[in-house]
Every structure is written in C-alpha cells, then in structure tokens.
Amino acid sequence: MRRPALLFALFAVTLAAPALAAPVPPAALAAQGDPRMGPLPVFEFHSGFWVNLHHFLYQQARERRDPGASKAAPAALPGFTQDEQRAWEAAVAFYAANYADKDLLFNSDLTALKNQLGDFEDCPELSGASRKECNAGLPGKITPVLNRAAPVYRAHWWPEQDRANRRWVAAVAPLIREKGLDLAQRLAEIYQSRWPREKIRVEVTLYASSPGAYTTLDPLRLTISSSDPRNQGQAALEMLFHEASHGLAGPVQEAIVRECRQRGKAIPRDLWHALLFYTTGEAVKSAMAAAQAAPAPEAEPAPGRPLPGMPLPESAAKPAYVPYAVREGLYARGWSGFQRLLETYWQPYLEGRASFDDAIARMVSAL
Ligand SMILES: [Zn+2]
Incomplete structure (x- = not known):
C-alpha cells in the first residue's frame, strides 16, 4: 500500500526541522x-x-x-x-x-x-x-x-x-x-x-x-x-x-496436502494461510477478552461494580477485538468458503472438542 500523504508529511517535518547531526x-x-x-x-x-x-x-x-x-x-x-x-x-x-x-x-x-x-x-x-x-x-x-x-x-x-x-x-x-x-x-x-x-x-x-x-x-x-x-x-x-x-505453519500445510492427496482433491492454495489468519485472530481475541475479564491486580471493586472475574455488563464492556481477516475484509474478498470451513471444523479443535487430525480431515473432505 502506498501512502504518499504520509511520506509527504514526513518530508515536511524534515524540512521544517534542521537535519539532525547526532550519530x-x-x-x-x-x-x-x-x-x-x-x-x-x-x-x-x-x-x-x-x-x-x-x-x-x-x-x-x-x-x-x-x-x-x-x-x-x-x-x-x-x-x-x-x-x-x-x-x-x-x-x-x-x-x-x-x-x-x-x-x-x-x-x-x-x-x-x-x-x-x-x-x-x-x-x-x-x-x-x-x-x-x-x-x-x-x-x-x-x-x-x-x-x-x-x-x-x-x-x-x-x-x-x-x-x-x-x-x-x-x-x-x-x-x-x-x-x-x-x-x-x-x-x-x-x-x-x-x-x-x-x-x-x-x-x-x-x-x-x-x-x-x-x-x-x-x-x-x-x-x-x-x-x-x-x-x-x-x-x-x-x-x-x-x-x-x-x-x-509446516505441519498444518503438510496435513492439508496429505488429506487432499488421500481424497484425490486439488490442494487449495490459500487454505493454510486463511487458517493462520483465523487462528491468530481467535487467539488474540481470546487473550484480549481474558485481559478485560481479569480484575486489575490491587483494585478493590467499587460499589456497584461487578466482582472480579464476573463479566462486565454489556454497556460497560469494551467492544471485543475484531481479528485482522474480518476487519480488513480478507474473507469477503474470496475466502468466505474458507471462513465457513474454519468456523465449522477448525474452531472445535481450538476449543478442545476435536483433534488436529480430525479437524483437518473434516475441513478437506468438506472442500
Ligand atoms: Zn501471512
């Protein structure tokens, strides 16, 4: 992505201030x-x-x-x-x-x-x-x-x-x-x-x-x-x-290729990359949600405030973190099929309800 406006801004700053001679x-x-x-x-x-x-x-x-x-x-x-x-x-x-x-x-x-x-x-x-x-x-x-x-x-x-x-x-x-x-x-x-x-x-x-x-x-x-x-x-x-x-990503890429070969299916070029985006996005979202739910270390709950660990009321809660692939429209620009597969078959693995091999196998068989 080009950002001529930013470069111009930097340039303008440089001109306004004398060049720094510091090492x-x-x-x-x-x-x-x-x-x-x-x-x-x-x-x-x-x-x-x-x-x-x-x-x-x-x-x-x-x-x-x-x-x-x-x-x-x-x-x-x-x-x-x-x-x-x-x-x-x-x-x-x-x-x-x-x-x-x-x-x-x-x-x-x-x-x-x-x-x-x-x-x-x-x-x-x-x-x-x-x-x-x-x-x-x-x-x-x-x-x-x-x-x-x-x-x-x-x-x-x-x-x-x-x-x-x-x-x-x-x-x-x-x-x-x-x-x-x-x-x-x-x-x-x-x-x-x-x-x-x-x-x-x-x-x-x-x-x-x-x-x-x-x-x-x-x-x-x-x-x-x-x-x-x-x-x-x-x-x-x-x-x-x-x-x-x-x-x-090596093991994920290899597992997708293996499953595709076993089923005689074409290997989808970007599934592994969509999986990476999905997984990191969900992991960061969970980490942010955990930080929000956790009490501040030494803060006493103020009267009327929820007890530590209790979910904040809807109005007080900050909006949940929106993963990159959603925010930047990656799924909408050609990966919507992958998003459905990931939500249906990969998410259960992330939640501990399916094994790695089963999740990959199910995703590939649903391709
Ligand atoms: Zn990447």
Missing part, C-alpha cells in the same frame, strides 16, 4: 519499550538503518514504476543540495532497474539482501572502508549506490523514520510483555509445532511491502511497517504473531 543510535532496540522493565519476551526488535533505507528506496522505485506515475524528470527535492539530489536519484533509479519488479517476499535475491543489510545495521558504510568488518559483501553493484544514498537518507529522512519505528515498538511493548509468552505457547500447541527457542528478529521499517508486513524463513525474520494503519494498536500484536506463525 545514529545502535539499531537493536536495547530498551525494547521501557528500559526499566528489561528485554521483551518472544521478539527482538530492530530499527535498522540499512534495512530501512533499502525498503524506502524500493518503495520509491515502485511508485515511480506505477502506471499512474509521472514520466517527467523527478522534481527537485526541496532542501537538497545538487549532489544529494543526484545521489538519491541514482539510488532510486538503481532500485527501479534492478528490484522494483521483484517481490520482497518471493524473490530470493531480495530476501538475502534484506538479511545481509540487517546483519550490518550498525555499520556506517558497507564497503569495509571504515572498518574491515563492515565489508558486507553485497552482490552486484549495490554497495556504492547505498553508500552514496546513505548520507542523504540520514540527513533528510532517517531521524524521523527511526523515531516512528521506536514509537511503534514502545506502543506494542506492553501487550507483548503481558500476552507474548502465553500467545507463543498457545500457537505452538495449536500448530503442533515448537516455538523458536531464540527470540524472533523483527525489522521495524516505515514501509514493509504492500501487505504491511512479511516474513522470510531460514532464518525466520519478520519485517513490519511501523506506519501502516493496519498494524496499529492491538492489531500490532496480531500482526506480529500472524507473521511469526508463518514459521510454525
């Missing part, structure tokens, strides 16, 4: 929310300079390539010197020629590059000219392109984008602290899989592909947009766990 802070977010509370469970968040620059250039190159985009020479960027403008244009042109037609998730060159840029996030440049260990060994001719674009990005965009990423992490941190371990355990049980022992690395970027987040495997790494409206508030928690669940 870029280390990308791994040591504080991970509130430094007084120690590191977060489950996830390790990074607001990495190079990964952010990479996604920002990719996004700008994609916008230029879009059918509606102007074919005129790019307008002068206000506040940029000629050298800055030239370096930036060269980088966008390089991305347009080499990457804009490739998919961030499905193209192996792009996934490898994204991982390398994450690994070198603390380096001021990527050729090794500053420190030997900063020779990132990137493929092709991209190293000088990024090295020349870096000071421009650092001067005009990065401070504000980095702050936006850190604000996003700070906002979701309390939910992860409160719900993260339970959700991880619950999802691993559901998928009959093992949650990764190491914390899952999350690259927080302003832009992260059109769905607003994507996950690459081996190693399992998430990239999530801090600015995407679909990833805000409680939805941030669901998006993180949905993406992380891509690393657990």
Whole structure:
C-alpha cells in the first residue's frame, strides 16, 4: 500500500526541522519499550538503518514504476543540495532497474539482501572502508549506490523514520510483555509445532511491502511497517504473531496436502494461510477478552461494580477485538468458503472438542 500523504508529511517535518547531526543510535532496540522493565519476551526488535533505507528506496522505485506515475524528470527535492539530489536519484533509479519488479517476499535475491543489510545495521558504510568488518559483501553493484544514498537518507529522512519505528515498538511493548509468552505457547500447541527457542528478529521499517508486513524463513525474520494503519494498536500484536506463525505453519500445510492427496482433491492454495489468519485472530481475541475479564491486580471493586472475574455488563464492556481477516475484509474478498470451513471444523479443535487430525480431515473432505 502506498501512502504518499504520509511520506509527504514526513518530508515536511524534515524540512521544517534542521537535519539532525547526532550519530545514529545502535539499531537493536536495547530498551525494547521501557528500559526499566528489561528485554521483551518472544521478539527482538530492530530499527535498522540499512534495512530501512533499502525498503524506502524500493518503495520509491515502485511508485515511480506505477502506471499512474509521472514520466517527467523527478522534481527537485526541496532542501537538497545538487549532489544529494543526484545521489538519491541514482539510488532510486538503481532500485527501479534492478528490484522494483521483484517481490520482497518471493524473490530470493531480495530476501538475502534484506538479511545481509540487517546483519550490518550498525555499520556506517558497507564497503569495509571504515572498518574491515563492515565489508558486507553485497552482490552486484549495490554497495556504492547505498553508500552514496546513505548520507542523504540520514540527513533528510532517517531521524524521523527511526523515531516512528521506536514509537511503534514502545506502543506494542506492553501487550507483548503481558500476552507474548502465553500467545507463543498457545500457537505452538495449536500448530503442533515448537516455538523458536531464540527470540524472533523483527525489522521495524516505515514501509514493509504492500501487505504491511512479511516474513522470510531460514532464518525466520519478520519485517513490519511501523506506519501502516493496519498494524496499529492491538492489531500490532496480531500482526506480529500472524507473521511469526508463518514459521510454525509446516505441519498444518503438510496435513492439508496429505488429506487432499488421500481424497484425490486439488490442494487449495490459500487454505493454510486463511487458517493462520483465523487462528491468530481467535487467539488474540481470546487473550484480549481474558485481559478485560481479569480484575486489575490491587483494585478493590467499587460499589456497584461487578466482582472480579464476573463479566462486565454489556454497556460497560469494551467492544471485543475484531481479528485482522474480518476487519480488513480478507474473507469477503474470496475466502468466505474458507471462513465457513474454519468456523465449522477448525474452531472445535481450538476449543478442545476435536483433534488436529480430525479437524483437518473434516475441513478437506468438506472442500
Ligand atoms: Zn501471512
């Protein structure tokens, strides 16, 4: 999803305030929310300079390539010197020629590059000219392109984008602290899989592909947009766990394929993914409902208030969490058949009334 309005807003902020000359802070977010509370469970968040620059250039190159985009020479960027403008244009042109037609998730060159840029996030440049260990060994001719674009990005965009990423992490941190371990355990049980022992690395970027987040495997790494409206508030928690669940989906995918083969049925391409959305959505909804029903730790119930653990009267209850797939209309846009199957045959498994194998078998036989 493109958000020219947001980019314009960021740009305007950058112009209004003089570019910050402060050194870029280390990308791994040591504080991970509130430094007084120690590191977060489950996830390790990074607001990495190079990964952010990479996604920002990719996004700008994609916008230029879009059918509606102007074919005129790019307008002068206000506040940029000629050298800055030239370096930036060269980088966008390089991305347009080499990457804009490739998919961030499905193209192996792009996934490898994204991982390398994450690994070198603390380096001021990527050729090794500053420190030997900063020779990132990137493929092709991209190293000088990024090295020349870096000071421009650092001067005009990065401070504000980095702050936006850190604000996003700070906002979701309390939910992860409160719900993260339970959700991880619950999802691993559901998928009959093992949650990764190491914390899952999350690259927080302003832009992260059109769905607003994507996950690459081996190693399992998430990239999530801090600015995407679909990833805000409680939805941030669901998006993180949905993406992380891509690393657990193997047994579900295999079981669906096995059942289809046994029954001589075509394998439905997206059933496993609809199942992931459904499952994470229900798990987060339950976790939120439990939080709402639970009494505040030391609060005495006020006169006339329900006793701890009692459901709140309808008027006082906050509306239940609406899962992503419902809110964003995924079922309505072609997955309504899957939604019915999941509600009928998968939900009983989530409630402990059916086995994993039976649930999958029934879903597939009803296809
Ligand atoms: Zn997904």
